[in-house]
Amino acid sequence: MGMKWKGRISAICYHGFILIIGLIMIYPILWMLSGSLKNNTEILNGSLNLIPPAWRWENYVTGFRGFGGIGFDVYFKNSFRITIIATAATVISSACVAYSFSRVKYCGRSIWFTAMLCTMMIPSQIILIPQYILYNRLGVVGTIIPLVLPHFFGQAFFIYQMMQFMKGIPRELDEAARIDGCSKYSIFARIVLPLLKPSLITTIIIQFYWKWDDFMGPLIYLNKPQSYPVSIAIKLFADASSTTDYGAMFAMSTLSLVPVFLIFLFLNNYLVDGVSTSGLKG
């Protein structure tokens, strides 16, 4: 009897503790959500209350109008274009390279593989400046080319993850297909690629997040408001309206997180598995 009560009390303490800390953890996010439905005085009165006194959906309308005559529809379209091109390019090119490194035997393979491992260690900011100079010489600064082009060359991090995954695809399948007359190309297309699906999905999710949130790239390479993605637009919106309309600013911030949340909601299991098996991201 005593033991049972003790266990129950400890369980209540445990769940209560975890929940309270968890609430503190996500409080800033909830605060943003509720702020997107409040006006300035309601946001600034310092109340911890998350329920808006009146649900001011008009913040979303005001916010969506954007600034300088460009609405957020343009920024969202830009973000989707950059993100989708970059993500598709990363998945396809990385899968090809991973196949070459893990399933084909040829001279020089180990050198290129080592080179790939080395590029994972090089912080991207080291080559940022020379790359900028290069793109500047090519005359493509101001377009989305510098933001998407590198993705067509495979991303070392994802190549490595896919290679790890390919280890688990039995080589006997390749062998059987070869005996049946399949070339290396159709082995890739018909056997390896379909079996690689979980790894491809993880890559899509993570690359989508990274590109969607990318701030420094567009900041450096884009110079016209019509071509800005959401990340830059929100920063400018906040700078321009920080003294006037907090509600609209939070509304647009919330909206910018919707694609990320949606993907998380639907593909959560893939992601958590992917993150824990591959161990990635800051």
Add this chain to the structure above:
Amino acid sequence: MNKSKSTKRSMRSIINNDITVGYLFAAPFIIGFLGFTIIPMLTSVYYSLTDYNLVIKEQWVGFSNYFRLFSDERFLKSVRVTLIYVFTSVPLKLAFALIVAYLLTRKSNMVSFYRTIYYLPSLIGGSIAVAIVWKELFATKGLINSIIVQLGGTKVSWFGDQKFAMIPLIIMSVWQFGSSMIIFAAGLKEIPATYYEAAKIDGAGKLQSFIKITLPCLSPIILYNLVMQTISAFMAFTQAFVITKGGPNDATNFYALYVYNQAFKYYDMGYASAMSWVMLMVMSVITFIIFKTSNFWVFEEAGS
């Protein structure tokens, strides 16, 4: 007729040759590696020895950019604040990640829900939206200050005072411990329950078995998280750019932010290149030290 058939066959054998297939599939990486990694790195070395502003042709200046670094007070301060940021935020973040991951090993069907909640901040933490929320939370009239006042304290000028400006940025980084936590959680699952049972029989308490079993078994994962988080903390940019703009008085002028300003605000490309090479060297030295000391604290199971 016969000839064309044989050329066709030899064409096919070339196409299906392992070398052709291998290089064809690896081509994206090889082109990208040479064109967008090796060539930029080599030119970066060259630019770091010149004075170049994108408009006028670069002027060879030898090592003077590197010498200039050591007399640049702002540079030295940015190294100092970056090191403070890295050495406070990374250990705190990993400690939280490990403690929470450990707490969530308890068998309960709520655990995956809890894990999602604790993971959320690191899912969206890199976004501008969160940086803007952070800026407002810690504003002079912000929520944090009103809580402090309600508790009887006085308002803190978080972003106006050199002493405090780094604190919101460190809290923001620690707050995003979720992805490290998930990696730790995966590692904790791998530790055989028999270890803990044996320890319990031998009379070890919870804390003792945490120190004697959990930590050593997790040490390779701790090393991995430590290296990854250190590298990403060194490159911290967006938070400082959006929230503090490096101020006040350069108190949060992180290395990456200073490089960015030199390159894209003052267009001092040569100097910025020199700075990024020094950054790479500092990071390599620190990573090297971490790996060297890991011999003493990372416990590798034989055969794994």
